[in-house]
Amino acid sequence: MLKCQRLVGYGRYLAVMAMVIGVFSVGQAMAAEAEGAEAPVAADTEAASAAGSPLAFDDAVITARRGSERVFDSPFMINTVGSREILERAYRSTPEALRFVPGVMVQKTANGQGSPYIRGFTSFRTLFLIDGVRLNNSTFREGPNQYWATVDPLTVQRYEIVKGPSSVLYGSDAIGGTVNAVTRDPYTYGAGFNAGGRAYYRVSSAENSHTGRGEVSASFDQQTGFLLGGTGRHFGDVIGGQDVGRQPDTGYDEYDVDFKAEHYFNDSTRLVLSHQRVRQNNVPRTHSTVDAVSFHGTTAGSNLQRDLDQERELTYVQLHAENIEDSFIDTLRGSLSWHVQSETEDRIRGGGARTIQGFDNGSLGVWLQAESPTEIGRFTYGVEYYHDNVNSFSTGNSIQGPVADDATYDLLGLYVQDQILFGENDELEIQLGGRFTYAAADADKVRDPVTSSQISVENDWTAFTGSARAVYHLVPDQLNIFGGVSQGFRAPNLSDLTRFDIARSGEQELPAPGLDPEHYIAYEVGIKAQNKDAAVQVSYFYTDISDMIVRVPQDDPATIGVLEVAKVNAGDGHVFGVELGTAWNVTESWSLFGNIAWMEGEIDTFTATTPAVAATEYLSRVQPIITNLGVRYDDPNMPWYVEFTATIADRADKLSSGDVRDTSRIPPGGTPGYAILSLRGGYQVTDQLLLTLGLENLTDEDYRVHGSGSNEPGFNAILGVEMKF
Secondary structure: OHHHHHHHHHHHHHHHHHHHHHHHHHHHHHHHHHOOOOOOOOOOHHHHHHOOOOOOOOOEEOOOOOOOEEOOOOOOOEEEEEHHHHHHOOOOOOHHHHOOOOOEEEEEOOOOOEEEEEOOEOHHHOEEEEOOEEOOOOOOOOOOOOHHHHOOHHHEEEEEEEEOOOHHHHOOOOOOEEEEEEEOOOOOOOOOEEEEEEEEEEEEOOOOEEEEEEEEEEEEOOOEEEEEEEEEEEEOOOEOOOOOOEOOOOOEEEEEEEEEEEEEEEOOEEEEEEEEEEEEEEEEOHHHEOOOOOOOOOOOOOEOEEEEEEEEEEEEEEEEEOOOOOOOOOEEEEEEEEEEEEEEEEEEOOOOOEEEEEEEEEEEEEEEEEEEEEOOEEEEEEEEEEEEEEEEEEOOOOOOOOOOEEEEEEEEEEEEEEEEEEOOOOOEEEEEEEEEEEEEEEEEEEEOOOOOOEEEEEEEEEEEEEEEEEEEEEEOOOEEEEEEEEEEEEOOOHHHHHOOEEOOOOEEEOOOOOOOOEEEEEEEEEEEEEOOOEEEEEEEEEEEEEEEEEEEEOOOHHHHOOEEEEEEEEEEEEEEEEEEEEEEEOOOOEEEEEEEEEEEEEEEEEOOOOOOOEEEEEOOOOOOOEEEEEEEEOOOOOOEEEEEEEEEEOOEOOOOHHHHHOOOOOOOOOEOOEEEEEEEEEEEEEOOEEEEEEEEOOOOOOOOOOOOOOOOOOOEEEEEEEEEO
16 A cells, blocks of 8 residues: 555656656747747558557547548547557457556446546547437446447547547537547458458456457448458456455456448449448446455455346448539538347345346437538538437336337437638637537436326427637647637436436436436637647636436435435536646667546535435546656667556545545545556567567556456556467
């Protein structure tokens, strides 16, 4: 413990050093401009990702404005995680692939259930897209959930992470941030018929895991290509640090299949067909079972078993057309998708009673978007519609499962955004946008929380949201100031309205018909600077929260054996913070990189007393100060690289009353801070063979990310082998 405390103390010092590096980087960019330095040449995006830099400024991303733009030119705080970084750092899951992004805290209720917090929000207050198709649906529940972990990172070309509300372009749920997983395309294009592929194997010690993937790409000339892949994973019980040791009932198995076909009608028009399927077997929620290992006073649950089977299947067809000639429309994109998520929970309580419950959600999605250049700016506009069809079941509830049975949910959006340029050299760019959203819920089978009889729930909502963002190029390609105001909106979903299930540890969540939408307004200002050797981005954000749905304790748990909670629109509050990321190429071979995020948040909620009393408390699971630092040696003339990283998290002791009650995940008084040191390297044996080795948590510390239900691995050796053919 003393060693960890010392490392955290050093971490605070290193965090200050990270900020100094950032300031130095800005100074470097300003000095370069003063000396008349040339604008930097576009960097190799994969090389930038491989170097661990969060500042791949020349990446072209599509998520921020639903159209291609450079990260450096966007009026948002954006980070990317590329396939090279995914491979070199051997990320186990999609949530973990975001763990080095500033402003993101990856909470894991269990080993298979990661849920990133972005600027203080998670679950249905963050939006996840797969090639522009919503992963979020109407059954997403509040608090950490497992759904992001059903996206195989080995199928992803890059993750695009946009911080703050994006409700104008993406609608409900886009509050803390929006993440778009851009999946891998066929890669064997050339004259005639071409085929190739790769095989990948990953084994780790403390994770006690094995991962294997095989894929084949084939193409005909430059027009038609196919990619077929499959991934299998086996996770045993995670071995924690030096004191915790093996954590029983933390392993599971996973099987993934993906297929993509695309046909180019010409250089700028293509048709894409994609299918992906993920199945996870017996993923345990260990913290709520008797197998949970105590960490600094956390309590074990009473369940003998609580396992989930998860299936997700997505099929879509999309058309992407750019540079359309002789038309008012310059760019046209369309998508038709069918997305199915299935969940089955097998639970055995302490007394031996067994309950099996779950749901199936089939979501039909369609969107159409166009871009048009005009004399008053470049317009991006479109329509999108999603229709959910939900069936649920429970052996312990004849009316419904965890959410309503025989239910539908509709989400319709119409949006427009104008990108306007001002100045002789387009120094100022302003983005103005608005959106109309319509949402409707219709649930036929809901259990009344008072009478226990069957009732129906039917409601609909509308909202108008707006956004005004701007970026000013103080020094072209070297120094930008950005910021703006964006509204966020979230309509109540079926989980809000009809959930009848255990929520936070020991809480029984009751249906709550009649809820209203949540509203948010985010303010942000920041700086992006770069030259040929250094880059930095820093921002300050403030998000105002209105009418957030919060839980209200109903009865004395000593009377009925469980704390029942209802939901009301009573959460007014705010969250604010600072994010900084920086990278510096000291020499051609040596580079330094790092980031730091700090935030605070408060919300109006209710105490767990009888009767409940309104109070202003900390935002639940608000992340502590988290710093990531690294140094990398990567000589372009050598076939190997090596990097050293440090992750430092301060003690998380700003707890809400709900956090205090969550005794199986959060220790009394808060989650201890930690400092984790890791060493990674790789050797390119041939053009076809890459070996990677990661030595994570070198000091074998016992630690967990704030709000998690189990500890992270102790000293963990990860070996990766990629073979191309």
